[in-house]
Amino acid sequence: MPEELLKIEDLRTVFRTEAGTARAVDGVGFTVGRGETVGLVGESGCGKSVTALSIMRLVTDPPGRIEGGSILFEGRDLLGLSEKEMRKVRGNEISIIFQEPLSSLNPVFTCGEQIREAVALHQKLGRRASKKKAIEMLRLVRIPDPEKRYGSYPHQMSGGMRQRVMIAMALSCQPKLLIADEPSTALDVSVQAQIIELLAELSAGRDMAVLLITHDLAVVAQIANRVVVMYAGAVVEESPVVELFDSPAHPYTKGLIDSLPRLGQRLERLPMIPGNVPDPFDLPEGCRFSDRCRARFEKCATEPPLFDLSGGRLARCWLCEGGGG
Amino acid sequence: MSILAAKGLKKYYRSQGGYFLRGRQFVRAVDGVDIELKKGMTLGLVGESGCGKSTLARLLLRLEEPTAGTLEIDGTDFLALRGGELRRARRKIQMIFQDPYSSLNPRLTAGSTIAEGIKIHKLARGAGVERRVVELLDKVGLPRAAYSRYPHEFSGGQRQRIGIARALAVEPDIIVADEPVSALDVSVQAQVINLLADLQSDLGLTYLFVAHDLGIVEHVSDRISVMYLGRIVESGPAVELFSLPLHPYTEGLLASIPSAKPGDRVRVAISGDVPSPVDIPAGCAFHTRCPKAFDHCSTETPQLREVSPGRYTACWLHVD
Ligand SMILES: Nc1ncnc2c1ncn2[C@@H]1O[C@H](COP(=O)(O)OP(=O)(O)OP(=O)(O)O)[C@@H](O)[C@H]1O
Ligand SMILES: Nc1ncnc2c1ncn2[C@@H]1O[C@H](COP(=O)(O)OP(=O)(O)OP(=O)(O)O)[C@@H](O)[C@H]1O
Numbered sequence: 118m119p120e121e122l123l124k125i126e127d128l129r130t131v132f133r134t135e136a137g138t139a140r141a142v143d144g145v146g147f148t149v150g151r152g153e154t155v156g157l158v159g160e161s162g163c164g165k166s167v168t169a170l171s172i173m174r175l176v177t178d179p180p181g182r183i184e185g186g187s188i189l190f191e192g193r194d195l196l197g198l199s200e201k202e203m204r205k206v207r208g209n210e211i212s213i214i215f216q217e218p219l220s221s222l223n224p225v226f227t228c229g230e231q232i233r234e235a236v237a238l239h240q241k242l243g244r245r246a247s248k249k250k251a252i253e254m255l256r257l258v259r260i261p262d263p264e265k266r267y268g269s270y271p272h273q274m275s276g277g278m279r280q281r282v283m284i285a286m287a288l289s290c291q292p293k294l295l296i297a298d299e300p301s302t303a304l305d306v307s308v309q310a311q312i313i314e315l316l317a318e319l320s321a322g323r324d325m326a327v328l329l330i331t332h333d334l335a336v337v338a339q340i341a342n343r344v345v346v347m348y349a350g351a352v353v354e355e356s357p358v359v360e361l362f363d364s365p366a367h368p369y370t371k372g373l374i375d376s377l378p379r380l381g382q383r384l385e386r387l388p389m390i391p392g393n394v395p396d397p398f399d400l401p402e403g404c405r406f407s408d409r410c411r412a413r414f415e416k417c418a419t420e421p422p423l424f425d426l427s428g429g430r431l432a433r434c435w436l437c438e439g440g441g442g
Numbered sequence: 443m444s445i446l447a448a449k450g451l452k453k454y455y456r457s458q459g460g461y462f463l464r465g466r467q468f469v470r471a472v473d474g475v476d477i478e479l480k481k482g483m484t485l486g487l488v489g490e491s492g493c494g495k496s497t498l499a500r501l502l503l504r505l506e507e508p509t510a511g512t513l514e515i516d517g518t519d520f521l522a523l524r525g526g527e528l529r530r531a532r533r534k535i536q537m538i539f540q541d542p543y544s545s546l547n548p549r550l551t552a553g554s555t556i557a558e559g560i561k562i563h564k565l566a567r568g569a570g571v572e573r574r575v576v577e578l579l580d581k582v583g584l585p586r587a588a589y590s591r592y593p594h595e596f597s598g599g600q601r602q603r604i605g606i607a608r609a610l611a612v613e614p615d616i617i618v619a620d621e622p623v624s625a626l627d628v629s630v631q632a633q634v635i636n637l638l639a640d641l642q643s644d645l646g647l648t649y650l651f652v653a654h655d656l657g658i659v660e661h662v663s664d665r666i667s668v669m670y671l672g673r674i675v676e677s678g679p680a681v682e683l684f685s686l687p688l689h690p691y692t693e694g695l696l697a698s699i700p701s702a703k704p705g706d707r708v709r710v711a712i713s714g715d716v717p718s719p720v721d722i723p724a725g726c727a728f729h730t731r732c733p734k735a736f737d738h739c740s741t742e743t744p745q746l747r748e749v750s751p752g753r754y755t756a757c758w759l760h761v762d
């Protein structure tokens with residue numbers, strides 16, 4: 118187990134709206150070790166992005182609010198920092214890339230300029246030096262012909278290239294932790310493979326930890342060391358990647374893995390999880406997955422804690438009480 | 443039996459290109475496609491973003507007029523139909539859209555959305571319309587209460603069900619599903635895919651299933667066509683195409699699929715980006731990225747030909 122870099126405990130983030138209070142992140146806790154790649158997975162709306170935004174302290178308040186918990190980064194609680202201190206962390210130690218690269222790039226500046234500016238800001242370099250560095254970054258993320266591409270505007274690049282530009286920007290400050298929120302979901306399989314491989318190489322080469330957010334389990338299987346599974350605002354399972362796929366402990370994780378179409382295995386019907394995710398404005402009592410769970414029994418009316426299954430495995434399910442699986 | 447047959451379909455758009463690009467610049471979005479749908483079967487259509495899948499889908503529904511080519515649906519020349527004839531024929535072929543969020547009118551309840559087509563095509567009247575809508579809601583697995591709810595009150599998977607009910611409402615023979623599950627989570631994907639499979643066996647529907655997720659395409663399709671820069675480069679029975687791809691592009695696409703097995707390394711099988719459809723490479727359009735390309739590939743365009751029974755490919759490697 119590598120040394121702890123990020124440790125989140127009992128994080129609670131809510132959104133107060135006219136319709137009521139959405140408990141988007143409701144007691145989330147997990148760790149990311151130095152240089153480690155952790156996958157954060159779960160269905161749409163389960164609170165993955167809000168968790169990421171909370172770590173960066175970028176939740177818009179109002180309507181959002183971090184109500185409790187702690188986010189220790191190298192032992193310092195990010196929730197206790199002033200906005201000015203936080204800005205330093207954001208620029209220099211933790212970076213984030215968002216899902217939609219077009220909307221996160223400024224359309225009126227060239228991609229090269231935008232990277233150069235980020236480099237100039239974080240590495241305190243002059244114009245010439247920062248331009249040289251920016252071209253180097255473009256080369257690092259495998260943009261062909263980087264000197265020429267420096268002058269391209271975002272709309273002149275393909276989706277895959279734009280995503281690589283975003284990665285180059287995020288890396289310009291040499292972060293210790295990179296949060297990648299669905300970096301490949303909007304991309305083709307061919308480009309997706311390029312981006313995943315790039316992330317894996319960069320993280321290994323720079324000893325950079327990656328928190329990889331996705332709902333695509335196949336992507337996680339490729340590059341994560343450990344996986345955290347979220348459901349309805351809470352962590353329901355945490356496990357090293359091999360064990361998670363071999364023997365998922367939580368019925369929800371099992372359902373997710375089963376519903377993946379497998380190549381070369383044509384089935385009459387895909388196994389599926391019936392029903393819908395609960396509404397964050399109106400979370401059910403007891404186990405939040407119980408109304409969709411085939412293994413439900415009386416105990417499930419009470420919310421289970423995260424049981425420790427040893428071997429770095431945790432699961433929030435009464436079936437795992439006493440370490441069973 | 444063939445229910446839809448298109449030959450030599452083309453769609454060229456005038457490029458909006460910049461100042462220097464004025465003159466004869468065309469986006470060759472669909473560049474000579476032959477496609478055949480067999481009754482009750484599913485044809486999967488795959489290819490990278492921008493290769494022309496959605497454009498082809500729109501041509502088949504005549505939501506756009508092709509630049510060239512022929513299209514027969516159920517034996518009639520679909521492109522020759524006008525006015526009332528066209529409207530009646532259109533009922534036979536319906537589309538399910540990629541984005542369940544933007545393809546529904548936010549101001550219409552699910553009930554009104556589904557009822558629209560029934561009224562237009564006079565398939566029921568008065569209380570009969572409502573009965574039919576309720577029946578459809580039931581068929582796609584939505585509660586009766588969904589009738590009077592608005593799109594924002596549904597999850598992505600539920601919205602996609604409304605889109606499916608809307609398509610079914612006019613009792614079509616063919617459904618063109620343009621990436622119907624791409625925007626959905628795996629667990630919801632499985633729900634929607636199973637629903638489509640049930641409807642096919644109940645109603646004998648024919649599907650054209652467009653997707654870039656090959657795992658799903660393999661699962662649902664009887665045959666698969668692979669598209670690259672506006673052309674079909676390979677076509678064959680799903681099982682055979684997956685176990686033994688003929689075209690290097692198909693091979694690359696298959697190898698790029700991340701396997702859900704920890705420890706399997708990602709393979710970057712197709713390097714680089716898709717060339718611009720304004721400036722399609724001469725010869726075989728794929729030769730710039732093809733690991734097996736040889737001299738001939740950059741000079742002459744290979745045609746789609748049958749290389750073994752039921753299997754077609756457009757590649758010089760398979761021409762003796
Ligand atoms: N600004 C906001 N106002 C109100 N509710 C919000 C806001 N932002 C997020 N939420 C709610 O918080 C919950 C968690 O959202 P989040 O974006 O974290 O989901 P996610 O797991 O990232 O999903 P996806 O896979 O679709 O990106 C959702 O139910 C969402 O509706
Ligand atoms: N109305 C239009 N005018 C000009 N160009 C267009 C138009 N519609 C589509 N194109 C171009 O035609 C090409 C094919 O587009 P299309 O939407 O059919 O691709 P696709 O295969 O469906 O891609 P995706 O997987 O991203 O949905 C693209 O290069 C696109 O930019």
Ligand SMILES: [Mg+2]
Pocket residue numbers: 165166167298
């Ligand atoms: Mg998100």
Ligand SMILES: [Mg+2]
Pocket residue numbers: 495496497620
């Ligand atoms: Mg499309």
